[in-house]
Amino acid sequence: MAHSTTRRPHVSSRAAALRGNSLSDLLLLARERGAIDLALGIPGYPEPAGDIxxxxxxxxxxxxNQYAHPSGDLLLRERIAATLRPPADPETELTVTVGATEALCVALLSTVDPGDEVVLLDxxxxQFSAxxxxxxxxxxxxxxxxxxxxFDPAELAAAxxxxxxxxxxxxxxxxxxxxxxxxELxxxxxxxxxxxxxVICDEVYSSYVFDGRDLTSVTEVPGLAERSIVVGSLSKNYAISxxxxxxxxxxxxxTETLRRVHEVTTLGTAAPLQIAVGLAALSADLPAAGQEMERRRDQALGIFTRMGMKITPAEGGCFLFADISPLTGGRLDSRAFAHELLDDTGVLLVPAGPCFAEPERGAQYVRIAFNRQAELLSEVERRIFGARAAGK
Known part of the structure; x- marks a missing residue:
C-alpha cells in the first residue's frame, strides 16, 4: 500500500501574491454580536426599487433564463449609454460585465502583460492591488x-x-x-x-458627487478620452450589488479586445437581471439619490467629528476617511481601535492599513461607510455617545 505524503499544492506566483479578506475576523465578530456594519460598502441606502x-x-x-449575448443585453447597453457623458455607442463601446470587479480584471488583462507596470494612487x-x-x-x-x-505632480511623473x-x-x-x-486629470x-x-478609471460612484461639484469623467478630457477604459457599476446607484x-x-x-477577454472569463452575466434593469431601474432619480447621499455624508461626518476624529469631508462616493489620532494619542492602531469600538458600541468600522501600499501608513485611519438609512446612522450616534456617557 502506497504511503501518501501531504504536500502543499503548487500554485501560481500570481495567486500566491493574493491576500485574503483583511476584514474577515472583524466581520465574523460583528455578525456574531449583531453589530451595525459601517465597514462594507453594501448599500443600505438607497433600497432596490419595487419595479426592478x-x-x-x-x-x-x-x-x-438562458445565455444573453456576451456583450450584454442591447436594451441595457442603450440605457447605460444614455446616462453617460458624453453618450457612448452601445453597439461598439459598451460591455456588460459581472460587476465592476470583473470589469476591472478584464480591463487589466486586456491591457498589461506580466512584468509591465501600472501606476496607481496610494x-x-x-482590490486594485490584488x-x-x-x-x-x-x-x-x-x-x-x-x-x-x-498627489504631488513631480511624484506622479516619477512613477x-x-x-x-x-x-x-x-x-x-x-x-x-x-x-x-x-x-489633475x-x-x-x-x-x-x-x-x-x-488610463483605466473606476467611476462606480459617479452619481454621488457633493457640494455642487461636477464630476469630470476621463472620457471628457482631451488626451484621455481616446486612451481610456471606464469601469462602471449599477450596484451602488440601484442597490443591487x-x-x-x-x-x-x-x-x-x-472594446473588441475587452469583449474577447470577457467571454473567456465569464461569458456573460445573468440574462433576466440585465433585462430587468434595462426595463425598469434606469428610470431612477439619480440626482435626488445623490442629494440624499450627501445628507447622509453630513450626518455621519457630524457624528464622527463630534466623537473626536479629524475628517476631510468626502467630495463624493460613500465613505469617510477618518484620522483617529486625536482619540487614541498613538495608544492604539486602527485595527485595535476598530476592535475596541466594536466591543464598546457594537459599531464596525474598517481599519485602513490594507488601503495603503505600506500598511503602517494607515495605522491612524479608519474608513466609514455612510450609504445607510438615516435611522441607522442615528442609532450609531446613540450607541457611540451612550457608551461615552457610560464611561466606556
Missing amino acids: IEAAHEAMRSGH PGYE AIALSGATPRYVPLHAPDWR FSPRTRAVLLNSPANPTGRVLTRQ GQIAELAERWDTT GWRLGFLRADPAR
Whole structure:
C-alpha cells in the first residue's frame, strides 16, 4: 500500500501574491454580536426599487433564463449609454460585465502583460492591488498626501517609465472620497500621452458627487478620452450589488479586445437581471439619490467629528476617511481601535492599513461607510455617545 505524503499544492506566483479578506475576523465578530456594519460598502441606502424586482420576476417567468449575448443585453447597453457623458455607442463601446470587479480584471488583462507596470494612487481601493497582482503586472504607487489626499505632480511623473502600460484611477475615490479635478486629470493625460499609456478609471460612484461639484469623467478630457477604459457599476446607484452588473466603456478597438477577454472569463452575466434593469431601474432619480447621499455624508461626518476624529469631508462616493489620532494619542492602531469600538458600541468600522501600499501608513485611519438609512446612522450616534456617557 502506497504511503501518501501531504504536500502543499503548487500554485501560481500570481495567486500566491493574493491576500485574503483583511476584514474577515472583524466581520465574523460583528455578525456574531449583531453589530451595525459601517465597514462594507453594501448599500443600505438607497433600497432596490419595487419595479426592478418585479421586472426580474417577469423576465424569468417569460422565459429569459438562458445565455444573453456576451456583450450584454442591447436594451441595457442603450440605457447605460444614455446616462453617460458624453453618450457612448452601445453597439461598439459598451460591455456588460459581472460587476465592476470583473470589469476591472478584464480591463487589466486586456491591457498589461506580466512584468509591465501600472501606476496607481496610494491609498486606494484594496482590490486594485490584488487585480494588478493577478494580471502579473507590477504596481507603481504614487502617494496621496493628507489631509486632502492630493498627489504631488513631480511624484506622479516619477512613477512613469518605459514599462508603464496603464494608470489605474478611481474618482470619486474609495477610501478617501476625493474627486479628481479636471486639472489633475489633465496632468495625468500629459503623462499618459508621453508614455503611450492606457488610463483605466473606476467611476462606480459617479452619481454621488457633493457640494455642487461636477464630476469630470476621463472620457471628457482631451488626451484621455481616446486612451481610456471606464469601469462602471449599477450596484451602488440601484442597490443591487448582489445582481453583479457592471460595465466597461472604451473606444471600439479596445472594446473588441475587452469583449474577447470577457467571454473567456465569464461569458456573460445573468440574462433576466440585465433585462430587468434595462426595463425598469434606469428610470431612477439619480440626482435626488445623490442629494440624499450627501445628507447622509453630513450626518455621519457630524457624528464622527463630534466623537473626536479629524475628517476631510468626502467630495463624493460613500465613505469617510477618518484620522483617529486625536482619540487614541498613538495608544492604539486602527485595527485595535476598530476592535475596541466594536466591543464598546457594537459599531464596525474598517481599519485602513490594507488601503495603503505600506500598511503602517494607515495605522491612524479608519474608513466609514455612510450609504445607510438615516435611522441607522442615528442609532450609531446613540450607541457611540451612550457608551461615552457610560464611561466606556
